[in-house]
């Protein structure tokens with residue numbers, strides 16, 4: 001399904017195009033019309049690990065590490081500075097970067113990131129101030145969009161602090177249009193934490209929209225975000241993605257199994273894969289998790305379908321499945337409990353129309369054989385088994 005057709009279907013599902021326009025009618029202005037993020041964006045963002053402690057040296061080293069670790073070759077592209085880079089506006093109203101932390105300015109940093117074959121992202125806020133009290137974009141939409149475009153920004157995350165009295169769909173559409181007027185392709189990341197039902201309007205406004213509060217580096221927070229974002233699968237399509245928040249893989253609060261589960265269910269949800277750890281100091285296990293190409297391929301599959309929960313024995317054993325372009329299914333057996341448990345994936349429930357399927361384990365990188373009607377395995381506690389099921393005719 002093309003992005004435009006996908007958008008149209010989503011719009012129909014949302015009941016926002018009534019009556020049905022003739023086929024030659026232009027589609028409403030939309031972020032997917034920017035043609036970007038046809039698969040979920042991949043990259044890195046400073047917030048989860050560094051919070052306000054950002055500077056140009058760290059960002060440059062992060063770009064270097066994205067290349068040397070193999071992450072760029074695995075598909076990661078956007079290096080995004082989150083909050084706290086900005087300190088004021090100048091006499092012309094232009095945003096000013098912290099000159100102690102960014103002595104060479106943002107444009108020079110964007111140029112450096114581009115020189116590494118990567119793309120550059122930045123953060124602002126739709127309200128008067130950012131969540132950390134820095135100047136927000138309210139009333140400066142066109143100027144900020146133009147400034148970002150001049151600096152060579154490829155991705156903007158727009159937050160929702162100090163904005164409570166505003167109408168979210170209106171305000172975000174204003175910035176979408178300001179970005180479009182710059183003529184520069186810029187991915188638009190909406191961050192209002194799912195507080196204004198963004199799954200109903202954001203597919204026409206942004207390339208991705210947060211569905212939850214901020215993630216924390218814990219198993220329970222990660223699962224909360226899975227449960228919330230997992231409810232909005234019908235809103236996702238190429239160019240427009242639910243965003244359950246940035247990854248915590250490698251930040252130290254979860255076990256290796258838990259991080260593999262986190263990465264797997266984000267892939268099943270076709271979530272943006274935005275790493276949030278210190279790329280300069282990664283264990284081999286963290287690199288292996290973040291660069292598992294078979295898992296990344298599930299996330300980046302061009303069909304662009306978000307997987308759904310297809311079976312559960314509440315509250316702790318679940319099977320999630322995601323349809324893939326070639327007719328196969330990615331299937332996650334998720335054990336949320338603290339004891340090992342046998343989990344069965346029933347093929348018809350996972351959407352497989354054939355009786356038999358070849359099963360491949362995407363973490364072991366092993367074919368497990370051909371199975372009829374179902375596949376079962378014991379899954380360790382707080383862990384996932386991620387499979388690709390290829391129908392056998």
Ligand code: GLA
Pocket residue numbers: 047082083130131132159191193213214
């Ligand atoms: C909010 C966002 C976070 C981060 C911080 C920065 O909490 O949800 O992702 O951007 O603001 O202040």
